[in-house]
Amino acid sequence: MRSANLSGLRIKQAREKRGLDQVDLAAALSVDHDIKMDQSDISEIERGIRGVKDFELDAIARVLDVSTVWLLRGKEKDG
Template sequence: MDRANVSGNRIKEARKRANLDQVELAVALEVEYQVKITQSDISEIERGIRGVKDYELDYISRILNVDPTWLLRGNNNEI
């Protein structure tokens, strides 16, 4: 199966480093940016099943305090 996104693993890593669970990330997206993404959506994004819209990736990066380019490409630098 082809992956629907390339950032899922890094989103999961950054979310865990931020000490947020999937529900907390989903709530933060809705409260801070009025973006409705469910816990199930977050799970599917992290597993590469669901794609991520550009604005979703931007907001996720803001909440997780990481560079959106890192979420897309990764690198050897620390988050």
């Protein structure tokens, strides 16, 4: 089965590295970026079940202090 997104596993990795749980990430997205997600949305993204919109990916990257390129490709620069 094909994943609905490329970034789910890296979102989980960055979230855990920062000591956040899924509820914390959802709350930060709501407070800092007015993006309404709950814990189950984050879980589905991390498991590759739910796709991620571009503005959601940008906000997640900002909350987790990583680049969108890293979330998508696992590296900081093209090439």
